Each structure stands twice: as C-alpha cells, then as structure tokens.
Amino acid sequence: MTNLATLLEDSVAKYGDRDAIVLGDTRLTYAAVDQFANMCANLLVERGIKPGDKVALTCPNLPFFSIVYYGILKAGATVVPLNVLLKGREVAYHLDDADVKAYFCFEGTPDLPMAKAGHEGFTATEGCEHFFVITADLGAASPIEGTETMAGAMLTQSPEFTSVATDDADTAVILYTSGTTGQPKGAELTHSNMLSNALSGADLFNADAEHPDTYLCVLPLFHSFGQTVIQNGAFAYGGTVVMLPRFEAEPALQLMAREKVTFFAGVPTMYWGLLGVLDDSGVDVQDLAANLRVAVSGGAALPVEVHKEFERRFGVTILEGYGLSETSPVASFSVYGEPVRVGSIGPAIPGVQMKLIKDDWSDSEPGEIGEIAIKGPNVMKGYHGRPEATAEAIHDGWFRTGDLARVDEDGWYYIVDRSKDMIIRGGYNVYPREVEETLLTHPDVSLCAVIGVPHDSHGEEIKAVVIRNPGAGVTEAELVAWAKEQMAAYKYPRIVEFRDSLPMTSTGKILKRELS
Structure with a gap:
C-alpha cells in the first residue's frame, strides 16, 4: 500500500512514544497524533466521504493541520490545503474547482478570521456538504452560529482505524498554483509522488532515524515546501516538528535554542530576518550553532551576502534547492557535505532528471540558457479538470517549469530568471x-x-x-x-x-x- 499516511503509521510502530509535534508547552507523541488522525478518518467516513473525494483544509502551523491532513489520507480521500490568507471569494473558487466535499477551517484570530472567510466560501459553494471549525480550545463553541466544531464532531469517534489502501496513481494532495496566467490550477500529486519526494528529501540531508532531527516549522504547511520537506520529511524518520504558527525572527531564534533545533528550512527573507535580530535576541549563538545541523533555503534566490553571513555566524552552509508545487516539490538541491556553490540550486535529486529546453521542447545547446524541464517520480499527474493545461505543461513525461537557467559541467543548475511574469x-x-x-x-x-x-x-x-x-x-x-x-x-x-x-x-x- 502506498498511502501517504504510512509515513505516520510506520513511525508510530517504531517510535510511538517519541515527540512528533511540539507547540509551545504542548507535546504530542506519534501515537497521539495517529489516534487523533484515526478519529478524523472515522468522522469523514461517518459523514459519507468516500475514497477519492476531496477534503479541504485551512489551518496555520498547528498540530491540527497534521492531524486532519493524515486523517483525510487515512480515509482514502484527497487533501486540498488552502492558503490561510484567502478571502471568502477566493475560498469559494478553490472549493468549487476542486469539487470539495468537506472543509476543515481554523477559527483564526481577530485580525485574521479564517473561519469567517472560510464559511463565506463554503456557503457560496454547492458541492461542499460539511463544514468543521477548528477551535484552539477543544471545548469551545463554534464562533459561527449554526456550524459544528471539529472537536465536537471528532472526539466521539474511535481512535482506531484501518487506513484505506490506495494505488500509486491515486491523488493524495491537490496543491493550487496559477502558473503565470489565469485562475489558480490544482496540481494533482499522487501518493507515490508525495511519498517518494518526502523520502528522497530526507535522504538528501542524511536523516537518521536513530538520531532524529528536530525541525523548526516556520514554512507554512499548506505550501509544498513546508509540507514535504518539514512535515512529511520529519515523519518519515521519526523526527520532531516544532511548530511556529507565524514567523517572527526573535521568537524563532528563542524556539531554536529552547528545543535544540537541528534542521531549519526557510525562504531567504527568513534568513535575513534571523540575522537582523541575532545580536539583540539574547540567544547564545554558539549554542544555536552547536545544535544546528542542516539549513536549507528555497522559494527565491538567496542573496550572496545573507548566505555568507549566516555561514559565518552559525558555521552551517545554507543548502539551496529548487522545486514547484507540480514537482511535489523538490527537484534539485545542493549536495549535503559538498562544497557550496553560491547561487546554485544544485543538481537534480536522485531519481529525478532535469534538462534545459527551447520553446519547441527541443534540448538547448550546451552552454545555452534554457527553460528547466523535469521528469521523474515527483512530477504531478496533471492539473485537476484541465486536460489542455496539462498537455501544455507535460510532454513525454517532461514538465516544463517556465524558469530559465544555465547548467555547469557537473550538472549543477543556476536560475537565470523566474517565470516571465511571476x-x-x-x-x-x-x-x-x-x-x-x-x-x-x-x-x-x-x-x-x-x-x-x-x-x-x-x-x-x-x-x-x-x-x-x-x-x-x-x-x-x-x-x-x-x-x-x-x-x-x-x-x-x-x-x-x-x-x-x-x-x-x-x-x-x-x-x-x-x-x-
């Protein structure tokens, strides 16, 4: 069985008493996360959700995200993670486009009332039948009259569940991306796509189940980077995910020190922010550096000066990588343990092929700048409900990214320009x-x-x-x-x-x- 939920279930069998998720003073073991996910799966089945149905999730970096995420997968359904910043009109579009049958939405905060926006989208959608509000206080009533809470619906369910067997090609997750034109499109990622990419990503950084990493989760889990590299990568090897719902540089540094974080992944602005408050944070930099084993960056080009300064202060070289929602996302990465090549996104990861192409899909000439094309087990099966867009993006198994790059003689890639308009x-x-x-x-x-x-x-x-x-x-x-x-x-x-x-x-x- 290739159900992506096996990442959690295998770790439960081996490391059930280990901390899987940490949020403030809350610590959930793998066994606890699995039991809550089982309750969620039972709830979905009780409400008529069938294998292959789509279930949406709006939630910041909180334990609820992982619980619902794996619960949906266990039920054989497809997870549709939504950006927590979407407004009601945008939520409605995604629910309609993905044919969502049920929707879990966090209540939010006074300045970011997610449940309100989510419910506006839900009520504007015909096919979505169930709306559950995730409340921070499990005993609290729903902030929206006439709706039920996830806790109220779920906690009466059994903590036992046998996960639905899924095929390699079944869709596990739909991640929304716009390309460069038109409305957002849902990239259908299979259980095989997501599972292979999580395992490959963890292997890239020499993950060791006997000496598991502690990951600081500041990348949003609704995004492919945080979902695969942090959540799924950690769960694949029994690691601990320390969640921070909203990135702020000083609290992040303090959390890194308190939890002895060994793995940090972020976008360049996060590294810029950490360096900016480092001296005034009151955190012992030497202690941070002694714990930190891996630092990775993606999402945008990392400024050279930030790269150099971080290495000087922390003694750790930031590894840059590249990928897209359509590639699960990791396609290339700088090689752990090898001398860094500043500005490079590294070679293709094991099992994945990359090349540079021209507009007509023919290969670029050696030394010529071309568009990156990717082929491998990480490439999506297509855009949900958009066969024409899929045919434009994928040819003979190769996915064209729209990103221009050059490649050196060792197969290390360097982004020259992002997609034309993005x-x-x-x-x-x-x-x-x-x-x-x-x-x-x-x-x-x-x-x-x-x-x-x-x-x-x-x-x-x-x-x-x-x-x-x-x-x-x-x-x-x-x-x-x-x-x-x-x-x-x-x-x-x-x-x-x-x-x-x-x-x-x-x-x-x-x-x-x-x-x-």
Whole structure:
C-alpha cells in the first residue's frame, strides 16, 4: 500500500512514544497524533466521504493541520490545503474547482478570521456538504452560529482505524498554483509522488532515524515546501516538528535554542530576518550553532551576502534547492557535505532528471540558457479538470517549469530568471494575471498591469500601473485599500501608479519590461 499516511503509521510502530509535534508547552507523541488522525478518518467516513473525494483544509502551523491532513489520507480521500490568507471569494473558487466535499477551517484570530472567510466560501459553494471549525480550545463553541466544531464532531469517534489502501496513481494532495496566467490550477500529486519526494528529501540531508532531527516549522504547511520537506520529511524518520504558527525572527531564534533545533528550512527573507535580530535576541549563538545541523533555503534566490553571513555566524552552509508545487516539490538541491556553490540550486535529486529546453521542447545547446524541464517520480499527474493545461505543461513525461537557467559541467543548475511574469513576495508566488483580473472589477479601473519591483525585505513588492476610466476619481490609497479587501494579504498591490497609457506591442500586448 502506498498511502501517504504510512509515513505516520510506520513511525508510530517504531517510535510511538517519541515527540512528533511540539507547540509551545504542548507535546504530542506519534501515537497521539495517529489516534487523533484515526478519529478524523472515522468522522469523514461517518459523514459519507468516500475514497477519492476531496477534503479541504485551512489551518496555520498547528498540530491540527497534521492531524486532519493524515486523517483525510487515512480515509482514502484527497487533501486540498488552502492558503490561510484567502478571502471568502477566493475560498469559494478553490472549493468549487476542486469539487470539495468537506472543509476543515481554523477559527483564526481577530485580525485574521479564517473561519469567517472560510464559511463565506463554503456557503457560496454547492458541492461542499460539511463544514468543521477548528477551535484552539477543544471545548469551545463554534464562533459561527449554526456550524459544528471539529472537536465536537471528532472526539466521539474511535481512535482506531484501518487506513484505506490506495494505488500509486491515486491523488493524495491537490496543491493550487496559477502558473503565470489565469485562475489558480490544482496540481494533482499522487501518493507515490508525495511519498517518494518526502523520502528522497530526507535522504538528501542524511536523516537518521536513530538520531532524529528536530525541525523548526516556520514554512507554512499548506505550501509544498513546508509540507514535504518539514512535515512529511520529519515523519518519515521519526523526527520532531516544532511548530511556529507565524514567523517572527526573535521568537524563532528563542524556539531554536529552547528545543535544540537541528534542521531549519526557510525562504531567504527568513534568513535575513534571523540575522537582523541575532545580536539583540539574547540567544547564545554558539549554542544555536552547536545544535544546528542542516539549513536549507528555497522559494527565491538567496542573496550572496545573507548566505555568507549566516555561514559565518552559525558555521552551517545554507543548502539551496529548487522545486514547484507540480514537482511535489523538490527537484534539485545542493549536495549535503559538498562544497557550496553560491547561487546554485544544485543538481537534480536522485531519481529525478532535469534538462534545459527551447520553446519547441527541443534540448538547448550546451552552454545555452534554457527553460528547466523535469521528469521523474515527483512530477504531478496533471492539473485537476484541465486536460489542455496539462498537455501544455507535460510532454513525454517532461514538465516544463517556465524558469530559465544555465547548467555547469557537473550538472549543477543556476536560475537565470523566474517565470516571465511571476512575482515572488516574501517567498509567496504572486501571479499578476490573477491580481489584474481582480483590479479590473473595480468600476474606476480601465486597464492595468501588475509587476514586481525590488524590495529590501520582501525581495519584491507588488505594483499596479493603472489607467482609470474617464472621469474616475479613485486615489492610489483608495485603490490599495479596496484591493486589500478583495485579495489575500500577500497578493494585493501596495504600490499604485496612475498613467494615461501603457506601453504596447504591435499586437496589443502590454510591454511589462518597460514598466518599473
């Protein structure tokens, strides 16, 4: 059986008394996580969820995420993790597009009321039949009248469950990604995709079940990086996942010291943040360095100075890697134990092939910059409900990434440019077309182009260049405030510039390279 839930179940059999998840003073053993996941699976089966059905999950880095995630898998259903920052309209789109049958949503906080937005999306969806609010206090009532809590529904269930047998090609997880155009698309990742990538990733860093790592989980678990490299990678070898629901540099350092963290994975802005508060944090850097074994970075290019300074202060070389939601995600990584090549995303991981191609799918010439294509057990089976988009992205088993790179004589890759239009803000992928289409629903907006502009801490900031309708009076501040209400926090433009015209090609396409 290749059910991804075997990662948890195998570790329960071997290391049931080990700490699997730590959150503050709460420590859950592998046995406890498994029992709670079994209760969740029993709940889903009781409510009529069948193998292959889609179940959505909105939850920050809390133990509930892993419990529900593995519970869904145990029931033979497919997990659809959703970004915790999505607004009601966006949630509704994802629930509809994925044909979701049940939805678990964390109650959120006063400044980020996830359950409210989630319920707005749920009520706008016809096919989703069950809505469960995850409350931090298991004895609390639902904050939304007329809805039930996960705890109230689940804790009466049996802690015993026999996981549904799944095939290699069955979909385990649907991760949403936009590519560079149109609405978000759901990448269908199979049990085999996710299982092989979790095991390969752990092997890359010399994971040892007899001397398990302690992982600091600051990457969001709804994202493929945190899900595979941290959660699934740790569970594959009986490691401990120390959760931090929201990244803040100083609390992260203090948690690393308290829990003797040996494995840290983050996006470049997180490393930048840690270095910025290191001297004033009150944490003994030597103790941190003595514990830290592995540091990995992905999601965006790591600045050379950050790379060098981290190695100087911690004595650990940051390993850079590369991947996409469509590749489960890990496709390449710098090699643990080998001299670092600053700026490189490393060679393809074992079992995975990478090459550079031209627009027509033919191989690039040696020494030529080309588009990265990936083939292997990590490549998705396709975009949910989008056969044409799948056919455009995958040819003869090769997935084209849209990212341009060069490769050296040893097979180490170097990203030259990201996908043509994609913006990476603080490690989050932002797709201009989606933002543009939302802005165009404003009555005062006639035409717009969304671009990324350099930003000291976020890497890139989102800027909208807008042509107003004749006589329209919306101001920059008003349009930003409106956009904030319509889009997730990482998507909406903080900068708006009004122009009378936009540069165009002869065929009417906007020349974004001429905007700044």
